[in-house]
Amino acid sequence: MPSLEQAPPIWASFRFFLTAPWFGVAAGLLLAWNGPAALTSRWTPTALALTHLLTTGFMLQAMCGALLQFIPVATGANVWRPLLLASLVHPTIFVGAATLVFSLATVRLEFLPASELVLGAGLGAFCTVSSIGLFCTAAAGVSLMALRFAVAGLAVTTVLGMLLAQALSGTPMMAVPTLANLHAAWGLGGWALMLLAGVSFTVVPMFQMTPHYPPWLPRLLPVTLGIALGAAALAAFALIQTWPWILAIALAVLCAIVFALVTLQLQHCRRRARTDASFAFFRGAMITLIAAVFAGSR
């Protein structure tokens, strides 16, 4: 049975927020130090390090920390021993991300297996405990289905990252670019976009005083995005290069555009005149998401 006393102490989340921004600072410094040459290709050591400073170091820490609070409050799900979980997951993400970035930036690929082992242990524990809570809850909020998919997306992204580390350190099971594309697709689509959508379904109407999302969106978006990512995996693992990729891209683009446009439309109909930071960030994010879709489609 869910219980308010089991909502995690705020420190379980704060410890993630305390260290996450420093990875963003490090990304800025690294880019300033290396200059435009760092971004000439997605495969330069600096570009790979920058990507993981932002995604694994900054975003992942902030998202996991926030979920420890969000899951119990928004879905009524119990996260088992949140302080204990945070004390395992936080240091493993911190150390794993730092080692991963060091390994990629300096091309010391012998450190990759260690970083993946540490990240795999921490994220494996996080995904397992969160999933148990999310699948056992009797409550049924608008965010629940997307959060279940998002945690599954994080688990798949982690496994793909570990396979990628193995491929880069000498035992490739498939072409590295294909695996990297799949890892990025699941990380950005299955974890980041799915989580953002799931949180938005609750948070945007509640704090920005907009109308509710249309009921079909919280039901259809996770499934559609899940089918897109499944098709991408089929294309990569079955080495089918045509229709599954087209299906994956078409469905993912549809999800991103519909989610962004619906959110902007809801914001337009808000009952609160004041534009605060949360409102501005959400609007900026939705416009950026649409721009990213068009930039990626070129």
Add this chain to the structure above:
Amino acid sequence: MSAIASAMSGHHSRCDDLFAAALAKASQESWDDAASEFKRFHDEMELHMRGEETVLFPAFESTTGIQAGPTIVMRQEHDRMRPLLTQIEMALGARDPERVDGYMSTLLILMQQHNLKEENILYPMIDAALHDHAPELVAQLDLGRNPTRSQ
């Protein structure tokens, strides 16, 4: 959604609508209208909190024997919201847009987090424990209307 959760969540929606109306008037600096809209909201909020504290929570506590549980946390949060409601009324009376906006933003965050916890955690627990007495309890709460949650 079961009877108690449905009635209480519906009343949350009604309070949200009244709060939004007051906020809109305050944003336009229509101070008299904002004050009267806010008073309607304040009255409904007080009705809601008092109903929980005098009817729903005691029934839940006596049925389950859980005295020091989630209902204590909810009562504490009510006690945190009540002074804010008074401060907003004073700020509206003083026609001070900065204070009105600050206090109303604070109340919005406190109130929505509180509502989310009640709707997702506490009301389902209460519905499970008091299922057989739901119609009498909803009648006793006397929320004035028969609101339904708009999604």
